Amino acid sequence: MTDRARELTESFIAELRDRYPQEPEFLQAVEEVARDVITVEKAHADYARARILARLTEPDRTIGFRVAWADDAGRVRINRGWRIQHSNAVGPYKGGLRFAPSVTPSVLKFLAFEQSFKNALTGLMLGGAKGGSDFDPKGSSDAEIQRFCGAFMAELQHHVGPARDIPAGDIGVGPREIGYLFAAWKRNSRDFAGIVTGKSQCIGGSAIRTEATGYGAVYFLCAMLGARGEEIAGRRVAISGMGNVAGHAARKAAALGAKVVSLSDSSGLMEAPDGFSAEALDWVLGRKASGQGIAAPPRDMGLAWHPGRTPWGLEAEIAMPCATQNEIDGKAARALCESGCRIVVEGANMPLDAEAQRIVREGGIAHAPGKAANAGGVAVSGLEMGQNAVFQPLAADEVDRALRAIMRRMHDRLAGEAQALGTPAGAPVDYRRAANVAAYRRVADALLDHGIV
Numbered sequence: 538m539t540d541r542a543r544e545l546t547e548s549f550i551a552e553l554r555d556r557y558p559q560e561p562e563f564l565q566a567v568e569e570v571a572r573d574v575i576t577v578e579k580a581h582a583d584y585a586r587a588r589i590l591a592r593l594t595e596p597d598r599t600i601g602f603r604v605a606w607a608d609d610a611g612r613v614r615i616n617r618g619w620r621i622q623h624s625n626a627v628g629p630y631k632g633g634l635r636f637a638p639s640v641t642p643s644v645l646k647f648l649a650f651e652q653s654f655k656n657a658l659t660g661l662m663l664g665g666a667k668g669g670s671d672f673d674p675k676g677s678s679d680a681e682i683q684r685f686c687g688a689f690m691a692e693l694q695h696h697v698g699p700a701r702d703i704p705a706g707d708i709g710v711g712p713r714e715i716g717y718l719f720a721a722w723k724r725n726s727r728d729f730a731g732i733v734t735g736k737s738q739c740i741g742g743s744a745i746r747t748e749a750t751g752y753g754a755v756y757f758l759c760a761m762l763g764a765r766g767e768e769i770a771g772r773r774v775a776i777s778g779m780g781n782v783a784g785h786a787a788r789k790a791a792a793l794g795a796k797v798v799s800l801s802d803s804s805g806l807m808e809a810p811d812g813f814s815a816e817a818l819d820w821v822l823g824r825k826a827s828g829q830g831i832a833a834p835p836r837d838m839g840l841a842w843h844p845g846r847t848p849w850g851l852e853a854e855i856a857m858p859c860a861t862q863n864e865i866d867g868k869a870a871r872a873l874c875e876s877g878c879r880i881v882v883e884g885a886n887m888p889l890d891a892e893a894q895r896i897v898r899e900g901g902i903a904h905a906p907g908k909a910a911n912a913g914g915v916a917v918s919g920l921e922m923g924q925n926a927v928f929q930p931l932a933a934d935e936v937d938r939a940l941r942a943i944m945r946r947m948h949d950r951l952a953g954e955a956q957a958l959g960t961p962a963g964a965p966v967d968y969r970r971a972a973n974v975a976a977y978r979r980v981a982d983a984l985l986d987h988g989i990v
């Protein structure tokens with residue numbers, strides 16, 4: 538970053554910090570984008586005059602509501618629900634719902650901000666939004682989850698629609714919750730329309746949607762390797778997380794011949810020094826999904842469970858953080874550099890904190906940011922919206938081909954953007970900066986065409 542970019546970013550963020558002192562995740566996400574695009578804005582008279590970046594740091598609207606529901610014992614429970622509609626400049630609001638006790642307006646605001654940029658990169662007509670609740674589905678019965686989803690949708694239904702806002706899943710919201718949310722919306726509206734994506738296929742969902750984020754991240758990785766004249770087969774890949782993104786990234790990477798050496802969850806690390814076999818992946822992911830313990834894997838599967846550890850530092854040339862935000866801090870980033878890691882591909886949203894990003898950059902590691910590498914999920918959601926609009930499903934292989942093509946095009950566009958921005962000789966392609974600038978340009982051009990809104 539140049540001195541001028543640093544100075545401009547600091548004064549821009551200082552103003553925002555005064556306004557939102559309680560929103561650290563949001564400030565972090567804005568700072569990360571601002572330092573890459575602020576000089577682009579200043580150099581473009583129309584962008585500068587229109588104050589595009591300042592406008593993008595205020596969501597179009599923030600909707601907050603009470604969710605009252607009754608648990609199985611008949612006790613009244615009260616949770617908080619939100620939907621942040623960040624920008625519909627390039628298409629209807631689009632982004633996931635997260636149900637977890639850690640959900641706060643700051644977390645959702647950072648995710649909604651990121652989502653507008655990510656969705657712009659897909660090349661599809663998708664705006665950005667995010668929503669959710671501090672409700673914890675873990676430990677709740679199926680009936681409780683259904684009642685909660687009904688109560689949540691009773692309020693959210695005023696704000697969603699196939700051309701208005703189309704939520705999807707995220708942490709704590711999978712096909713089951715999406716099905717209950719969709720059912721509640723249909724009961725109230727009496728319509729059948731694509732107002733949520735991530736539905737199971739029998740109720741209008743797209744083939745490959747569940748797999749899309751993890752598969753897409755691996756396709757992006759393949760494009761990065763391809764650009765260096767390399768292949769994924771035989772590469773050692775450390776993956777964190779054990780949920781949707783991590784599981785499907787691991788399955789796709791292993792199917793393409795990579796050695797996936799780890800998965801992890803919030804309690805520890807599952808190491809596979811010689812790479813997970815398909816059978817070992819089935820065992821770990823199957824038990825995890827059904828809530829069973831994984832601490833004592835069968836001896837013949839080549840697995841070792843390490844409570845309290847993370848994958849960063851294992852011998853692997855590729856790291857795919859696929860668990861949660863800020864899971865890699867400075868210490869973990871240093872361990873990555875020391876273990877010979879050459880490529881980081883983010884499956885999760887903002888998994889590297891600010892210090893980790895700096896260390897990875899200075900360590901010469903090629904770093905694909907989540908807003909590009911994990912955009913496969915929202916891209917297939919965009920394809921699901923198209924299928925719903927014409928009431929015509931696509932076959933799995935058609936969706937998979939389209940997903941590969943979208944990830945490859947995105948990679949190539951970013952590589953081109955990075956070249957135009959000037960990659961120093963011998964330095965890895967700066968995908969992070971290219972993604973921020975390319976996404977900013979698309980949203981900025983759309984905003985300019987709208988006048989002052």
Ligand code: NDP
Pocket residue numbers: 706707708709750777778779780781782783801802803804859860861862864884885886911912914915
């Ligand atoms: P899941 O809820 O399916 O899985 C999350 C996984 O991460 C779980 O295995 C969880 O373990 C683990 N985890 C959570 N916190 C930590 C931690 N502090 N340290 C280590 N492991 C942890 O979520 P998804 O896979 O859907 O999402 C993961 C990430 O990807 C999120 O950042 C999400 O926003 C992002 N993402 C998801 C998309 C999707 O389509 N699903 C699309 C784009 C981005 P435990 O069970 O112990 O909590």
